[in-house]
Amino acid sequence: MALTETPMQAERARTIYEKSKPGRRAAVLPDAEVPETPLAELIPSGLLRAEPPRLPEIAEPEIVRHYNKLSRRNFDLDSGFYPLGSCTMKHNPRLNERVAALPGHARLHPAQDPKRAQGALELMWLLQESLSEICGLPHVSLQPSAGSHGELAGLLLTRAYHADRGEERTKVLAPDTSHGTNPASVTMAGFEVVKVATNERGGVEMDDLRAKIGEDPGQVACLMLTNPNTLGLFDENIAEIAALIHEAGGTLYYDGANLNAVMGQSRPGDMGFDIVHVNLHKSFSQPHGGGGPGAGPIAVSERIEPYLPRPQVVRLENNGHGPAYGLDHERPKSIGRLRGFQGNFGVFVRSYAYILSLGGDGLAEASETAVLNANYLKARLAAGRAGERLPIAFDRHCMHEFVLSGKPMKKELGLATLDLAKRLLDFGFHPPTVYFPLLVEEALMIEPTETETKESLDGFAEAIEAILAEAEGDPEIARQAPYTTPVRRLDEVKATRRPVVRQPL
Amino acid sequence: MLAAIGAGSVDELFAQIPEPLRLGRPLALPDGMSEAEVFERLAALAARNEDAERQACFVGAGMYDHYVPAIVDAITQRSEFLTPYTPYQPEISQGGLQAMFEFQTAMSELTGLPVSNAGLYEGPSSVASAAYLAMAATKRGRFVVSRGLHPHSRETLETYSVGYGAEVVEVGLDGGETDAAALAAAVDGETAAVFLQSPNFLGAIERVEELGAAAKEQGALLVVACDPMTLGVLKPPGEQGADIALGEGQPLGNRLDFGGPSFGFFCATEEQIRRMPGRIAGETDDADGRRGFVLALQTREQHIRREKATHNICTAQALNALGAMVHLAWLGREGFRELGELLVRRTAYARERVGAVEGVELLHDAPVAREFAVRLDAPVDRVLDRCAERGMAAGYPLGREYPEFEDGLLVAITERRTRAQIDALAEALGAAIQAENGEKVADSATKTPTEVA
Numbered sequence: 001m002a003l004t005e006t007p008m009q010a011e012r013a014r015t016i017y018e019k020s021k022p023g024r025r026a027a028v029l030p031d032a033e034v035p036e037t038p039l040a041e042l043i044p045s046g047l048l049r050a051e052p053p054r055l056p057e058i059a060e061p062e063i064v065r066h067y068n069k070l071s072r073r074n075f076d077l078d079s080g081f082y083p084l085g086s087c088t089m090k091h092n093p094r095l096n097e098r099v100a101a102l103p104g105h106a107r108l109h110p111a112q113d114p115k116r117a118q119g120a121l122e123l124m125w126l127l128q129e130s131l132s133e134i135c136g137l138p139h140v141s142l143q144p145s146a147g148s149h150g151e152l153a154g155l156l157l158t159r160a161y162h163a164d165r166g167e168e169r170t171k172v173l174a175p176d177t178s179h180g181t182n183p184a185s186v187t188m189a190g191f192e193v194v195k196v197a198t199n200e201r202g203g204v205e206m207d208d209l210r211a212k213i214g215e216d217p218g219q220v221a222c223l224m225l226t227n228p229n230t231l232g233l234f235d236e237n238i239a240e241i242a243a244l245i246h247e248a249g250g251t252l253y254y255d256g257a258n259l260n261a262v263m264g265q266s267r268p269g270d271m272g273f274d275i276v277h278v279n280l281h282k283s284f285s286q287p288h289g290g291g292g293p294g295a296g297p298i299a300v301s302e303r304i305e306p307y308l309p310r311p312q313v314v315r316l317e318n319n320g321h322g323p324a325y326g327l328d329h330e331r332p333k334s335i336g337r338l339r340g341f342q343g344n345f346g347v348f349v350r351s352y353a354y355i356l357s358l359g360g361d362g363l364a365e366a367s368e369t370a371v372l373n374a375n376y377l378k379a380r381l382a383a384g385r386a387g388e389r390l391p392i393a394f395d396r397h398c399m400h401e402f403v404l405s406g407k408p409m410k411k412e413l414g415l416a417t418l419d420l421a422k423r424l425l426d427f428g429f430h431p432p433t434v435y436f437p438l439l440v441e442e443a444l445m446i447e448p449t450e451t452e453t454k455e456s457l458d459g460f461a462e463a464i465e466a467i468l469a470e471a472e473g474d475p476e477i478a479r480q481a482p483y484t485t486p487v488r489r490l491d492e493v494k495a496t497r498r499p500v501v502r503q504p505l
Numbered sequence: 506m507l508a509a510i511g512a513g514s515v516d517e518l519f520a521q522i523p524e525p526l527r528l529g530r531p532l533a534l535p536d537g538m539s540e541a542e543v544f545e546r547l548a549a550l551a552a553r554n555e556d557a558e559r560q561a562c563f564v565g566a567g568m569y570d571h572y573v574p575a576i577v578d579a580i581t582q583r584s585e586f587l588t589p590y591t592p593y594q595p596e597i598s599q600g601g602l603q604a605m606f607e608f609q610t611a612m613s614e615l616t617g618l619p620v621s622n623a624g625l626y627e628g629p630s631s632v633a634s635a636a637y638l639a640m641a642a643t644k645r646g647r648f649v650v651s652r653g654l655h656p657h658s659r660e661t662l663e664t665y666s667v668g669y670g671a672e673v674v675e676v677g678l679d680g681g682e683t684d685a686a687a688l689a690a691a692v693d694g695e696t697a698a699v700f701l702q703s704p705n706f707l708g709a710i711e712r713v714e715e716l717g718a719a720a721k722e723q724g725a726l727l728v729v730a731c732d733p734m735t736l737g738v739l740k741p742p743g744e745q746g747a748d749i750a751l752g753e754g755q756p757l758g759n760r761l762d763f764g765g766p767s768f769g770f771f772c773a774t775e776e777q778i779r780r781m782p783g784r785i786a787g788e789t790d791d792a793d794g795r796r797g798f799v800l801a802l803q804t805r806e807q808h809i810r811r812e813k814a815t816h817n818i819c820t821a822q823a824l825n826a827l828g829a830m831v832h833l834a835w836l837g838r839e840g841f842r843e844l845g846e847l848l849v850r851r852t853a854y855a856r857e858r859v860g861a862v863e864g865v866e867l868l869h870d871a872p873v874a875r876e877f878a879v880r881l882d883a884p885v886d887r888v889l890d891r892c893a894e895r896g897m898a899a900g901y902p903l904g905r906e907y908p909e910f911e912d913g914l915l916v917a918i919t920e921r922r923t924r925a926q927i928d929a930l931a932e933a934l935g936a937a938i939q940a941e942n943g944e945k946v947a948d949s950a951t952k953t954p955t956e957v958a
Contacts, residue, residue: 009795013599013795013796013797015606017607026835027836029843029844030923036850037850039849039850042849043849043874044872049736052737052738053611053615053736053737055614055834055836056833056838058834063831064576066834067580070601070604074585074599075589077589078584097582099547102551104551104553105556106760108555109564110761110764112555112898113889117555119549145627145765146819147820148807148819149630156667160667179819180819181817183807184814188665188669189668234521236521236523238526262522265527265528266519266528281820287587287588288590291821293821293822295766309664339657339661340655340657342764345763346763353547357540361532362537363532364531368515372515375510397512397518430597454506488795490596490789491791495800501801502613502621505614
């Protein structure tokens with residue numbers, strides 16, 4: 001393939017520090033209005049800094065240009081299809097940004113006396129109630145900042161629950177298909193991970209589960225599960241799994257990353273789960289922001305409630321004046337705080353706006369459409385070249401996502417999943433999640449979400465078909481891809497072996 | 506679409522969910538609403554909050570009512586920054602990755618430490634994350650924390666330490682500053698890290714270098730929480746022996762948002778780079794030798810290392826860190842220093858002005874940068890209620906977290922708090938204290954403050 005450098009490629013990356021010129025600036029600050037006392041008279045000079053930090057010196061128009069240029073070097077959900085499995089890249093309604101920016105939300109100090117923050121506390125309480133209904137569990141804490149934070153919370157709750165019963169259990173079971181955050185959270189919470197195998201239908205291998213529990217039931221603290229699992233399949237044995245874990249005395253934890261499949265269809269609480277985290281930045285439309293912010297509220301069963309983090313938003317009956325809302329710090333069995341103040345409130349505003357917009361029926365319909373879209377795309381990709389080169393890992397109806405294996409493609413065309421992913425970039429698509437879950441060789445995990453049209457799903461299927469056809473002729477094209485992106489394939493090994501993590505000044 | 510799938514109905518696709526587990530009824534939530542209706546509902550809730558637009562906000566305690574320049578919103582609201590996922594495909598994420606690299610450079614400059622990550626959730630959980638790093642680095646399990654560390658940080662550290670199987674030992678304050686002798690006595694050969702905050706929760710600038718000597722002697726890491734807005738004028742933790750400098754990033758480019766989302770920053774010495782939590786952007790080359798950026802050192806992270814990861818964090822606060830970077834670029838080198846000086850001078854003025862009010866005395870006279878603590882000769886909550894009636898959030902009641910300072914009030918200054926507002930605060934505090942004491946004398950203390958509900 002002839003390599004002509006695109007204009008964006010020709011423009012080499014320069015950081016804002018490299019555009020800095022001494023004496024330039026953007027900010028005009030207010031006058032101090034108070035005596036210009038030398039600082040050394042106010043603070044001992046040994047505690048003062050000799051030179052200000054070398055921040056860039058640059059005027060506002062150039063700052064705007066710089067970051068606008070950078071923005072054009074990003075691909076984003078608003079620019080095109082983003083079927084990143086397990087990440088639920090659904091449309092981010094702009095209404096949510098507008099309501100989050102209202103001064104009553106955006107400029108509300110977190111330490112404001114609850115009686116002067118009743119609107120915020122009511123909103124949090126309403127969101128708690130909504131998530132409680134969606135999850136089928138009676139109590140909610142909004143405090144965790146993201147899914148992994150919710151997992152850690154859930155494991156600490158599990159620890160507190162067992163400790164309160166005079167038990168010290170050490171093992172947390174998790175399928176080999178679980179998200180990496182699961183085992184990492186287990187370690188941080190001081191437990192040991194025990195892997196459970198996956199069966200030929202993509203669910204928990206029941207014999208293995210029984211064996212792992214049977215080794216020492218008194219040591220089973222918890223089982224962490226995603227349902228539908230990371231293969232996009234609902235585990236039909238969930239009731240039996242729950243019974244086995246509860247019989248052994250453990251808790252059942254639901255990783256809510258895949259909740260988008262089951263909203264209004266089936267509830268983790270009804271499946272037997274004790275603790276659920278909800279990724280508001282997945283199912284509830286908080287924009288991902290290029291890696292956050294998110295929020296990871298947890299919903300829990302009655303027996304876990306006493307241990308929920310402090311403070312908890314509560315509704316108080318306010319004799320005759322209607323309800324009032326407060327922050328309950330008096331929770332003697334609480335695991336304590338997981339972070340500062342009350343959580344990522346701005347995210348709560350957006351997600352509550354989303355829930356209000358869709359309503360109960362709308363949420364159920366969103367899950368229906370997400371599942372329909374995933375199955376349609378799966379069917380499209382089962383036909384044509386993809387059907388042979390990229391077979392479905394587990395052939396049954398999927399939920400909101402599905403996993404293909406690039407193993408035949410690699411064997412027959414010499415094209416790795418990574419090559420296919422990189423070639424997709426040239427076709428204007430964000431690739432699916434690749435090489436996860438680990439048990440599928442050359443995995444591609446595809447989650448289209450409900451906010452995509454049939455046309456965009458067809459376009460993606462056609463791009464996959466075109467890349468495979470191209471590779472039959474010349475696989476080298478995809479192996480060297482991408483060509484049209486701001487930079488071409490990057491040396492990630494170098495960045496880890498000899499890390500350069502800041503601009504030298 | 507169903508025909509292509511080979512299914513008769515959407516319901517058939519859900520048949521994999523066993524019947525008893527199907528909800529079988531609509532969710533008990535209100536029906537969906539139009540955009541206009543949702544807006545009105547949320548605007549009505551927002552109207553029931555007394556925000557910093559309605560009250561002159563002298564409350565700090567870790568989050569501050571700074572002016573966030575318009576350019577920050579303009580850039581962070583761009584779709585290209587707002588709507589992508591974590592940059593797993595670096596070829597199409599150069600904008601976000603480069604912004605992270607620039608942010609890391611800025612935080613490294615601010616703190617005087619060579620390595621920064623791309624941000625964590627917020628301040629207090631960053632403290633707990635530093636503890637996890639310190640355990641791995643020292644193979645020890647004991648943390649010594651100053652009572653000047655933000656109460657939320659101390660409590661978060663306690664929460665996490667149960668999981669870590671570690672012990673937390675607290676060292677008290679003396680005259681507003683960490684008790685140096687008590688600290689030296691508390692640090693031993695089992696101590697993984699010593700945690701200080703400067704300025705501390707009471708606003709006092711700590712003598713970090715002196716206090717940190719005990720950590721150095723015992724081979725413990727020195728972790729310093731700091732307020733980034735003060736680092737234009739205060740000596741950076743890296744120049745005072747800190748192994749890790751971290752903190753709440755909200756003052757930089759982020760709204761109050763009733764507590765979040767903001768971000769935590771986390772900087773360390775080179776030695777700790779492979780134990781760092783969170784994402785780190787790194788520079789590299791593409792196949793043609795062009796400069797580019799990727800997520801570096803991913804081998805630390807949960808998606809690769811699973812149970813052996815240095816941390817469990819995945820989604821963090823990338824957009825909030827971008828806001829901070831834009832704010833810092835807007836302030837620039839000189840502006841950032843000037844803002845720091847402005848805060849110090851106005852705070853000195855406010856401390857003198859408020860401290861001179863009858864019924865008010867300084868809680869300590871240690872040097873401060875942007876926040877100071879006083880004692881009130883009247884019930885703090887009632888004084889705050891009276892100030893609220895005059896459109897003022899007068900400060901943070903220290904008794905919430907420090908029983909020993911039941912009469913304490915923490916007052917914070919930003920560039921938005923004008924001299925006129927400071928004067929009005931002094932006047933309001935004086936009037937409130939006088940009124941309270943007047944009522945006390947008149948024995949009419951049964952009256953309760955107006956409930957806003």
